[in-house]
Amino acid sequence: MLPAREQMAFTLGFHIILVPFGLAFTFLxxxxxxxxxxxxxxxALRLARQWSHVAAVLFAVGAxxxxxxxxxxxxxxxxxxGRFGAAFGIPFAIEGLFFFLEAIFIAVYVYGWxxxxxxxxxxxxxxxxxxxxxxxLSVVAANAWMNQPAGFTLRDGRxxxxxxxxxxxxxxxWYEALHMLLAGYMxxxxxxxxxxxxxxxxxxxxxxxxxxxxxxxxxxxxxTPVQIVxxxxxxxxVFHREPAKFAAIELVPQTGTHVPEILxxxxxDGEVHLGLPIPSGASILSGxxxxxxxxxxxxxxxxxxxxxxxxxxxxxxxxxxIGAGVFLLALSAWFALAWWRxxxxxGGRWFPRATIAAGILVVVALEAGWxxxxxxxxxxxxxxxxxxxxxxxxxxxxxxxxxxxxLLYAAVAAATVHALRVLRRRWHERGVGPPDVPYGR
Amino acid sequence: xxxFAAVVLFTGVVFYAVLGGADYGAxxxxxxxxxxxxxxxxxxxxxxxxxxxxxxxxxxxxxxxVMLWTGFPAAFAAITTTLYVPLGLAAxxxxxxxxxxxxxxxxxxxxxxxxxxxxxxxxxxxxxFFLGTVAGGIASGRxxxxxxxxxLYSWLNPTSLLGGVLAVLVxxxxxxxxxxxxxxxxxxxGLRRYFARxxxxxxxxxxxxxxxxxxxxxxxxxxLTHGLLTRGLPLMIISAVCGLGSLxxxxxxPPRVAQAxxxxxxxxxxxxxxxxxxxxxxxxxxxxxxxxxxAPTLLALTVVAAAALILVVPALALLFxxxxxxDLGDT
Ligand code: HDD
Ligand code: HEM
Ligand code: HEM
Numbered sequence: 001m002l003p004a005r006e007q008m009a010f011t012l013g014f015h016i017i018l019v020p021f022g023l024a025f026t027f028l029x030x031x032x033x034x035x036x037x038x039x040x041x042x043x044a045l046r047l048a049r050q051w052s053h054v055a056a057v058l059f060a061v062g063a064x065x066x067x068x069x070x071x072x073x074x075x076x077x078x079x080x081x082g083r084f085g086a087a088f089g090i091p092f093a094i095e096g097l098f099f100f101l102e103a104i105f106i107a108v109y110v111y112g113w114x115x116x117x118x119x120x121x122x123x124x125x126x127x128x129x130x131x132x133x134x135x136x137l138s139v140v141a142a143n144a145w146m147n148q149p150a151g152f153t154l155r156d157g158r159x160x161x162x163x164x165x166x167x168x169x170x171x172x173x174w175y176e177a178l179h180m181l182l183a184g185y186m187x188x189x190x191x192x193x194x195x196x197x198x199x200x201x202x203x204x205x206x207x208x209x210x211x212x213x214x215x216x217x218x219x220x221x222x223x224t225p226v227q228i229v230x231x232x233x234x235x236x237x238v239f240h241r242e243p244a245k246f247a248a249i250e251l252v253p254q255t256g257t258h259v260p261e262i263l264x265x266x267x268x269d270g271e272v273h274l275g276l277p278i279p280s281g282a283s284i285l286s287g288x289x290x291x292x293x294x295x296x297x298x299x300x301x302x303x304x305x306x307x308x309x310x311x312x313x314x315x316x317x318x319x320x321x322i323g324a325g326v327f328l329l330a331l332s333a334w335f336a337l338a339w340w341r342x343x344x345x346x347g348g349r350w351f352p353r354a355t356i357a358a359g360i361l362v363v364v365a366l367e368a369g370w371x372x373x374x375x376x377x378x379x380x381x382x383x384x385x386x387x388x389x390x391x392x393x394x395x396x397x398x399x400x401x402x403x404x405x406x407l408l409y410a411a412v413a414a415a416t417v418h419a420l421r422v423l424r425r426r427w428h429e430r431g432v433g434p435p436d437v438p439y440g441r
Numbered sequence: 442x443x444x445f446a447a448v449v450l451f452t453g454v455v456f457y458a459v460l461g462g463a464d465y466g467a468x469x470x471x472x473x474x475x476x477x478x479x480x481x482x483x484x485x486x487x488x489x490x491x492x493x494x495x496x497x498x499x500x501x502x503x504x505x506x507v508m509l510w511t512g513f514p515a516a517f518a519a520i521t522t523t524l525y526v527p528l529g530l531a532a533x534x535x536x537x538x539x540x541x542x543x544x545x546x547x548x549x550x551x552x553x554x555x556x557x558x559x560x561x562x563x564x565x566x567x568x569x570f571f572l573g574t575v576a577g578g579i580a581s582g583r584x585x586x587x588x589x590x591x592x593l594y595s596w597l598n599p600t601s602l603l604g605g606v607l608a609v610l611v612x613x614x615x616x617x618x619x620x621x622x623x624x625x626x627x628x629x630x631g632l633r634r635y636f637a638r639x640x641x642x643x644x645x646x647x648x649x650x651x652x653x654x655x656x657x658x659x660x661x662x663x664x665l666t667h668g669l670l671t672r673g674l675p676l677m678i679i680s681a682v683c684g685l686g687s688l689x690x691x692x693x694x695p696p697r698v699a700q701a702x703x704x705x706x707x708x709x710x711x712x713x714x715x716x717x718x719x720x721x722x723x724x725x726x727x728x729x730x731x732x733x734x735x736a737p738t739l740l741a742l743t744v745v746a747a748a749a750l751i752l753v754v755p756a757l758a759l760l761f762x763x764x765x766x767x768d769l770g771d772t
Contacts, residue, residue, distance in 0.1 A: 066503075068532045078521050081517055082518025085517060093741070096749075097753065100756070115769070408537065420547075422549050425549075
């Protein structure tokens with residue numbers, strides 16, 4: 001079971017970093033193009049065109065790493081697919097539709113710069129953004145279904161009836177999907193801003209770099225507070241609907257009132273160690289008053305209680321996500337304040353540093369968020385219906401597959417970074433245009 | 442209902458085999474194009490032809506997987522727990538192929554381009570081979586209904602090897618016809634002759650293996666052979682006619698006609714497999730109806746397929762049309 005989990009977590013963790021580029025970076029690219037067309041702004045158009053090249057490379061890596069996930073659902077989790085594919089698969093089928101549209105229109109957009117002029121070209125990018133949203137909603141619907149399975153009837157452990165709408169619009173769908181959607185936009189925003197932060201600091205008049213910073217940072221700064229509200233709602237929903245997960249992420253050993261919010265710390269043998277308690281914090285956050293009762297891990301039957309290790313990981317991941325969220329909110333506020341006062345990004349050396357840190361932290365938050373959902377669900381794969389140990393494959397040596405995957409993905413990651421640097425060097429030397437020497441001289 | 446879902450699934454397989462297959466086949470010709478200098482022109486053409494479309498063509502694979510695991514979940518689990526070796530290798534091959542292709546375009550140093558190009562080209566040959574062995578394992582009944590079949594002989598057997606080799610050759614043939622047509626459209630006469638020669642070689646090789654394959658199948662998978670020679674026979678004949686047709690038309694008819702013939706030849710081979718196996722999904726032991734998901738799921742898949750017909754097909758047509766009129770330049 002261990003290698004399969006590691007393999008799934010690693011490949012998903014890799015894929016998810018690329019997701020925001022297909023989903024939200026394309027949106028930034030459209031904003032830049034819109035501005036370029038609207039105001040005849042050549043710098044903005046150039047930016048849009050450069051971004052589309054970045055999107056093309058990252059979209060390719062995202063697409064193939066996503067395909068690996070599709071294979072893995074069968075190769076690693078035959079128990080899940082064989083038994084629940086009829087229900088769990090439906091959102092994926094819809095997702096396939098969006099992938100088609102996304103792949104088609106991104107190609108038209110990226111390769112259409114020279115022939116399709118102005119507005120026509122802009123409009124070929126719009127379906128990419130819409131399909132990205134649709135695709136994300138569909139995949140997250142599948143994930144949400146594993147947390148709160150709905151829309152099917154079991155008899156003797158077999159799915160005998162399915163209500164497709166019930167599957168898609170399961171209890172966790174709307175808040176998980178919204179939270180992930182916003183996360184994707186935040187990642188694209190902060191990560192892109194981080195790339196241009198230093199250039200703007202060096203030369204305040206470089207219009208190209210300024211746009212490269214301002215467009216994504218403005219978007220991210222607007223979304224961050226909304227994301228925190230949505231995250232708060234998600235936490236309260238989890239409190240009501242997934243008490244075992246809530247007890248794990250809040251580190252609650254015993255049912256009770258006046259439950260403290262614990263920052264950091266770890267869980268062993270039914271007790272919380274270390275950690276900084278905020279008195280009654282968890283109770284207040286989940287029910288708005290200290291008297292709110294929170295179910296503890298003690299009410300989860302021993303056979304299906306997550307291990308101490310899993311509880312600690314889910315809890316720490318939750319703390320990391322929230323910590324990162326608070327930092328990103330602070331940065332957004334700083335930027336908003338400076339813009340409101342001076343119509344400019346904050347001066348000084350610390351702003352570019354903080355922006356670069358935000359670019360890293362937002363990815364950390366994305367990964368941590370998934371760890372909360374996934375590890376917090378253990379030992380279940382489909383809560384209440386399928387244990388992870390029954391979902392996992394029993395055939396073959398997954399370690400071998402995992403080792404090969406690690407090697408390949410390391411090469412892919414290195415090559416991706418290299419490719420992006422080469423692109424940048426090429427723009428510096430020759431501006432945007434076709435590569436001149438195809439494959440060897 | 443379940444038959445309809447199986448037809449949708451198989452339509453996806455045919456589309457992937459033809460469109461995705463042509464992309465893999467282009468990788469085959471990329472691999473065999475020789476050193477950097479000699480291979481420069483054909484590789485450049487391959488690059489221009491593939492770049493805007495390969496990702497869209499690739500989504501057919503995802504379509505097939507999704508249709509299979511949602512519409513026929515038990516069969517999907519049986520396949521993945523038996524044929525995990527070739528499937529795992531194919532998955533890694535997909536990554537290598539796609540990334541190699543994308544990176545080759547982005548890199549500028551010759552040695553980097555060469556490394557990325559080699560990764561693209563090698564995996565373009567290996568991936569269809571492994572997928573072909575998977576098809577062979579399923580067709581020859583080596584995937585038990587409950588899964589967990591032999592991890593080696595399920596894909597290292599005569600039918601699978603035939604499937605693998607045939608897949609590579611058919612991909613190469615279709616790709617060569619496509620590339621000939623594209624070279625003609627662009628007025629590259631040297632390249633047109635170059636790929637026309639390769640299309641002929643590809644067709645001969647594929648035809649030869651297909652005919653020899655009937656003997657192999659007869660011994661290894663009698664049920665399938667019977668199906669192919671009875672229900673599947675018309676399709677096999679169409680395939681042969683199309684294959685010959687595309688060769689004779691390659692020089693004179695409009696490029697589109699030769700392309701259509703090559704598509705016909707490849708599509709009917711794959712469709713022939715499906716028809717020969719009907720009503721079974723796995724070998725001759727698990728029927729489509731037995732493996733099917735509950736009716737509402739199949740209905741949902743039908744709705745998705747209809748939506749694909751309305752939304753995706755016109756979009757794909759637009760992409761191909763823009764591509765063929767040269768409106769999607771290399772940027
Ligand atoms: C739609 C399906 C889906 C989605 C969107 C995700 N996962 Fe997941 N994940 C699974 C489907 C799944 C799974 C196949 O169902 C596993 C295997 C066992 C389990 O409970 O869920 C799983 C396990 C699993 C584990 C192992 C849990 C443990 O060992 O305790 C980790 C760490 C992750 N995943 C991490 C991620 C990350 C980083 C994701 C986002 C990028 C992610 N998951 C999205
Ligand atoms: C088990 C989980 C997952 C599977 C099986 C999966 C599958 C896939 C596949 C097959 C692709 C390639 C599609 C193409 O060719 O364009 C892909 C890309 C994509 N995935 Fe995932 N995915 C998973 C997790 C996620 C998650 C969690 C998200 C978002 C919340 C997501 C959003 C996307 C998006 C937006 C794309 C297209 C953009 C890009 O490729 O950069 N996926 N995924
Ligand atoms: C600071 C306030 C935040 C709170 C209170 C919060 C709360 C939560 C909760 C409770 C979950 C678990 C949902 C479930 O298991 O059903 C979750 C998941 C997640 N979080 Fe956050 N979060 C916050 C900030 C962020 C930020 C800043 C990001 C990334 C940019 C992020 C990304 C994610 C992701 C990707 C998931 C998993 C997928 C999903 O449920 O949509 N979160 N969050």
